[in-house]
Amino acid sequence: MMTRRPWYATVLMYAGLAFFLAFLGFPLVWLVSASFKSSQELNSLAVNLIPAQWDFSNYAAALERQNLIPAAANSLLVSVATMIITVLLSMPMAYALARLQGKLRAAGTIWILTSQVFPSILIIIPLFLLLRTISLNDTLLGLILVYVTFTMPFTLWMLQGYVAAIPVELEEAAEMDGANRFTILRRVVLPLLAPGLVATAMFTFVSAWNEFFLALVLLQSPELYTLPIALRSFLGAEGQTQLGPLAAGAVLATIPSLIIFGILQKKLTGGMLAGAVKG
Amino acid sequence: MKRIRGIGAIALAGVAALALTSCSQGSATRDSGDGEGGAVTLQFQSLSDQPATQAAVKKVVDSWNSENPDVQVEIIQAGWDGTYDKLITQFTGGTAPDIIHFEASSIASFAADGYLADLSDLIDPDLKSDISDGIWDSVTVGDEIIAYPSTLQSYMAFANADLLEQAGVEVPTGDSMTWDELAEIAKATTTAEHKGLGWGLASPTATMMSLSLGFDGGYFSGEGEDAKIEVGDDELAVPERIHEMAYTDQSLDLTSLTQSGSDVLASFYGGKVAMTVQGSFQVTNIAKDAPEGFNWVALPPIEGSAGALQAANPQTYSVNVDSEHVDESAEFLNYFMSADNLAEIAYADALIPSSGEARAALEEMAADNPAWTQVLASGEGLEGPPFLKADKYTEWKDTIATPAFQQYLADKISKEQLATQLSDGWADIAG
Numbered sequence: 090m091m092t093r094r095p096w097y098a099t100v101l102m103y104a105g106l107a108f109f110l111a112f113l114g115f116p117l118v119w120l121v122s123a124s125f126k127s128s129q130e131l132n133s134l135a136v137n138l139i140p141a142q143w144d145f146s147n148y149a150a151a152l153e154r155q156n157l158i159p160a161a162a163n164s165l166l167v168s169v170a171t172m173i174i175t176v177l178l179s180m181p182m183a184y185a186l187a188r189l190q191g192k193l194r195a196a197g198t199i200w201i202l203t204s205q206v207f208p209s210i211l212i213i214i215p216l217f218l219l220l221r222t223i224s225l226n227d228t229l230l231g232l233i234l235v236y237v238t239f240t241m242p243f244t245l246w247m248l249q250g251y252v253a254a255i256p257v258e259l260e261e262a263a264e265m266d267g268a269n270r271f272t273i274l275r276r277v278v279l280p281l282l283a284p285g286l287v288a289t290a291m292f293t294f295v296s297a298w299n300e301f302f303l304a305l306v307l308l309q310s311p312e313l314y315t316l317p318i319a320l321r322s323f324l325g326a327e328g329q330t331q332l333g334p335l336a337a338g339a340v341l342a343t344i345p346s347l348i349i350f351g352i353l354q355k356k357l358t359g360g361m362l363a364g365a366v367k368g
Numbered sequence: 369m370k371r372i373r374g375i376g377a378i379a380l381a382g383v384a385a386l387a388l389t390s391c392s393q394g395s396a397t398r399d400s401g402d403g404e405g406g407a408v409t410l411q412f413q414s415l416s417d418q419p420a421t422q423a424a425v426k427k428v429v430d431s432w433n434s435e436n437p438d439v440q441v442e443i444i445q446a447g448w449d450g451t452y453d454k455l456i457t458q459f460t461g462g463t464a465p466d467i468i469h470f471e472a473s474s475i476a477s478f479a480a481d482g483y484l485a486d487l488s489d490l491i492d493p494d495l496k497s498d499i500s501d502g503i504w505d506s507v508t509v510g511d512e513i514i515a516y517p518s519t520l521q522s523y524m525a526f527a528n529a530d531l532l533e534q535a536g537v538e539v540p541t542g543d544s545m546t547w548d549e550l551a552e553i554a555k556a557t558t559t560a561e562h563k564g565l566g567w568g569l570a571s572p573t574a575t576m577m578s579l580s581l582g583f584d585g586g587y588f589s590g591e592g593e594d595a596k597i598e599v600g601d602d603e604l605a606v607p608e609r610i611h612e613m614a615y616t617d618q619s620l621d622l623t624s625l626t627q628s629g630s631d632v633l634a635s636f637y638g639g640k641v642a643m644t645v646q647g648s649f650q651v652t653n654i655a656k657d658a659p660e661g662f663n664w665v666a667l668p669p670i671e672g673s674a675g676a677l678q679a680a681n682p683q684t685y686s687v688n689v690d691s692e693h694v695d696e697s698a699e700f701l702n703y704f705m706s707a708d709n710l711a712e713i714a715y716a717d718a719l720i721p722s723s724g725e726a727r728a729a730l731e732e733m734a735a736d737n738p739a740w741t742q743v744l745a746s747g748e749g750l751e752g753p754p755f756l757k758a759d760k761y762t763e764w765k766d767t768i769a770t771p772a773f774q775q776y777l778a779d780k781i782s783k784e785q786l787a788t789q790l791s792d793g794w795a796d797i798a799g
Contacts, residue, residue, distance in 0.1 A: 132657040134638035154419055210453065217461045226463065305450045306457045322447045325417035330630065 117343070124148065124336035131332045147333035148341070151323075157338055159312065160319035165345055167229055167304075167315060168297040171236040175244050175293045176286055178237070183248035184278065188257070204242040213306050220307065227309045235307065236297045244289045251285025252278070291353050298346055316342045407437060408693050410700060411465035413444045415451060415683075420716035428709045432700060439696045441467075459483040459688075466691040467701065472506045472517065473681050473756055479509040480592065480759065485687040486512040490698035495705055498723040505752030506680045510591075515684035516701050518710060519719035521647045522678050522746035523575060525550060525667040526654060526739075531557050531642040543745065544671035547582075547609050550643075554619035557642035564619035566641030567610065568629035572773040573765045575645075577755055578679035579606045582672025587790075588754040588761070595758035597794040599787040605672065607776055608783060615779055625777050637662060645670075648743045652718040655737070666739035669746040676746070679753035682722055720747035760797050768793030 118138070123131060127144040135141070151157055186197050216235060217226060225231030255278060263273045301317040308314055320342060323335035412429065416422045422445065429441050444465055446454070452474055458464035459478065468475075468484075478484050491513065496504070499517060507515040525545070532539055535557040540549060554564030569575060577587060585603035588595050613620040621641050624632045629646050630653075636644045637658050646654075651666060658664060669676035685704065687697040703709070711729035714721040720743060721727050727744055734740035755761045772789040775781045781789070 128657050129659060132634050132637060133659065134634050134640065150419075213453070214457055214460050217457045221461050221463065226461070302450060302453070306454050309444065309458070309463065311445050318447075321449045322417065322445070324447065324449050 120336050120343075121340055123332065124340045126333060128333055144333070147337035150331075150334040151338040151341065154322075154334065156311070156314070157316070157319055157341060160314050160316045161342065161345065163229060163313060164298055164316040164342075167233055167236065168294050170233045171240065171297040172290050172294040174233070174237050175240050176290050179241060179244045179248050179289060180279075180282070180286065181274075183245050184252050184274065186245065187249040187252035201242045201246050209239065209302055213303070217306065226307055227313065229308075229313060232304060232307055232315075235303055236300065239303070240293050240296050244293055247292065248282075248285050248289050251282055251288075255281045287353050291350065294349055294353075295346065408439045408696055410439065410441045410467060410691075410693055410697055411444055412441050412467040412700075413446050413465040413469055415446055415448050415469045416713075416717065417447060418717055421713060424713045424716040428704055428713070432703055436700075439693075439700065441700055462690060464688045464690070466688055466693060466697045468686045468688060470515075470684055470686065471681055472515065472684050473762070475507075475515055475684055475686055476509055476756055477759070477762070478686070479512070479514040483689055484514040485689045485691070485694045485697075486514065487516070487687060487698055487701075488513045490695065490702075491516065492702040492705075495702060495723060498725050500722075500751070502751030503680045503682060503722050506682060506756050507684055508752075509757075515686040516705050517680070517682035517684055517722045518705060519714045519717060519721055520680055520682045520747060520750055521649050521719055522669065522743070522750060523579060523645055524648050524669060524742060524746050525643050525645050526636070526650070527553075527643045527665050527667055528636065528639060528641075529663040529665050531562065531639065535559075535642070539665055540668055542668055544676040545668045546671050550667075550670060551609065551613055551617065551619070554613055554643060555617050558617075558619040562640050562642060563621040563624075564642050565613060566621045566624035566632040566635045566644045568627045568632040568644075568646075569610070569625045569773075569777055570628050570631075571770060572607075572777060573769040574681075576606055576769075576773055577753060577765075578681075579670065579672070581677040581679055581751065581753060582606075582670065582674055582749075584672075584674040586754040588758045591757040592759050593798070595754075595761075595798065597758075597791055597798075599790045603790075604783055604787060607773060607786065611776065611779070611783075614777070633657070636664075643667070648720065648746055649718040651737075651739045651743050655739070664739075666742035668742055669749055676749040678746070678750055679755070680750035681753070681756070683719070718743075720744060720750070758798075764794055764797050768797065 122138050122140060124147050125143050126140045127142060130141055186194060220226040220231045259277055260273050263277050268276065299317060304315045304318055308318065320335065320338050323331045323338060414425055416425050426443065429443055433440050451470065455464060455468065455478065475484065503517045504513060507513055507517050527539065529539060532553065537553050537556050557564040580587065580603055583602045583605040585605060587599065587603050588597055590596050610620065614622055614625060621635065624635065624641065632644050635641045654664060685701050687694050691697055707723060707725035707729050710721045710723060710726035711733060714726065715730055715733050721730055727747065731744055769790060772786055776786040
């Protein structure tokens with residue numbers, strides 16, 4: 090028999106949720122607010138969420154000065170390509186890692202964990218020399234390959250957890266019905282793995298979208314700069330910051346990421362429900 | 369089934385995107401060299417961050433390019449953040465640009481590693497004699513000049529003239545202002561509503577090292593790996609005076625000590641502090657961002673027992689030792705550094721030009737802004753500091769000096785403990 094939740098518990102729950110959302114959303118709200126403030130207001134002691142005078146010039150400055158639109162296009166290309174390649178490669182590898190037993194699996198696990206230990210600063214010079222040797226330094230393709238290499242261990246680790254959660258009995262039942270290994274993967278595992286794939290894709294996209302250091306070092310031509318590199322141009326020597334244009338640029342940079350999240354999140358929820366029913 | 373088709377489509381799109389990426393970019397390994405018709409193309413990595421400065425640099429480059437069809441200069445616009453790591457990778461990988469914009473304290477280690485060309489015999493003799501020995505010293509490693517020093521900043525005090533007047537304090541107007549005067553004004557202007565001085569010292573080492581020269585506080589002697597540290601009364605005079613204003617006189621806003629210089633400007637504009645010490649480049653930001661009717665002045669350079677001396681850490685232009693066109697690069701830089709060009713760039717960036725002729729040109733350009741007179745006056749006391757010669761200075765600064773100064777300014781350790789931490793820390797790092 091179900092007991093009815095008291096009204097005050099519901100109120101408290103929604104109040105808590107509202108507070109949590111406000112807490113999470115405040116930086117974004119503040120960023121949007123700052124992007125519409127004049128430099129005088131940004132440099133005053135007044136703490137206004139609503140700008141005293143709406144100033145749109147920051148957006149014009151952000152777009153004009155630092156070539157944000159070409160940079161956003163570069164970021165989008167790099168992030169989407171990284172996401173697709175990583176997911177495609179991770180999928181079979183994660184399955185193997187989750188289902189295989191023995192020394193190979195142990196070695197794979199150790200490799201994944203070890204590869205997470207090294208900071209990128211340690212390997213950037215050999216990586217740069219390697220890319221130069223194959224004529225891929227200062228190209229977006231080179232950057233994509235590097236991002237895939239850096240993201241892969243974690244996505245693999247993440248995805249193999251999702252594979253492990255799929256009951257092996259389902260695969261055995263399909264085998265009994267005469268399905269071969271490929272059919273099992275395609276018809277049984279892949280649909281159940283959808284939420285994991287979406288989560289992995291989101292993680293990979295955001296990692297590539299926000300990455301700064303590798304892009305800074307590996308890209309030399311200004312026309313290839315990604316968004317974080319373009320935004321960094323608003324920070325000067327001696328801590329000088331063009332706060333208004335930087336905030337405007339950051340708001341613009343957030344939009345594609347939010348759209349991708351919006352699209353993928355629906356798939357994530359749908360996939361989770363599908364998995365739950367089948368499980 | 370639908371989902372699988374979707375994945376297939378995404379995979380196809382990915383492959384197409386990759387194909388497009390690789391086709392459109394191809395190999396972009398950048399080498400300077402002979403362009404069309406035998407013209408040389410020099411890559412010039414510029415770090416100018418202000419739009420006005422970028423425009424001024426572009427104007428100089430465009431004018432050079434139109435006058436010199438055989439030697440074309442291509443600007444590669446970069447930013448300050450992460451530049452050291454990027455350059456070290458480029459030098460190691462052999463893809464660094466021909467001409468490199470950076471700052472003196474950061475290029476010394478590149479020079480020590482042999483990445484920068486010796487420019488001693490390529491610098492225009494007139495330009496050489498028009499820049500003080502102290503400034504040349506800041507770009508000299510061993511007996512080689514490894515960069516053209518272009519523009520500099522100093523630390524100077526800005527005051528809210530109305531608050532000074534309310535406190536009955538006359539605005540100092542001489543050639544310099546002593547630390548005692550600064551402390552007296554800070555004390556006189558401190559009330560229940562506001563403090564006399566706001567000083568953004570969240571990253572205090574550069575300020576301490578620079579202003580200590582005014583008390584003969586050099587901290588380091590010797591060069592390279594043999595550099596030795598000495599932390600005596602001269603070296604500790606500046607931190608001690610700041611500490612005294614903060615804790616004994618209580619005329620210095622304690623909150624400001626944990627902020628950046630730019631953060632303190634809000635308190636200055638809002639009348640919460642009567643004076644603030646800032647980098648001289650803030651002169652244009654204050655003119656632009658201060659509220660309407662805000663009555664502010666730049667005070668004379670601050671003078672210690674040894675004079676109004678400060679460390680010269682100029683922005684610099686170096687030439688990659690592996691460039692195939694070192695001579696052409698130097699020729700361009702001689703043109704770039706000519707008085708009118710340098711004055712325009714310095715004016716746009718609100719910095720002090722290194723050469724006397726450029727300073728005179730800038731004085732004319734900024735004649736209607738009295739604050740610039742004080743900015744240029746503060747440039748007279750800039751000299752090459754000993755710390756630029758010490759290998760491992762940057763490591764000491766980041767890991768030892770900054771936390772030690774921060775603890776002292778937070779009143780967590782005594783002056784003696786500060787001296788010990790600075791000395792012992794150097795011994796640990798320099799071995």
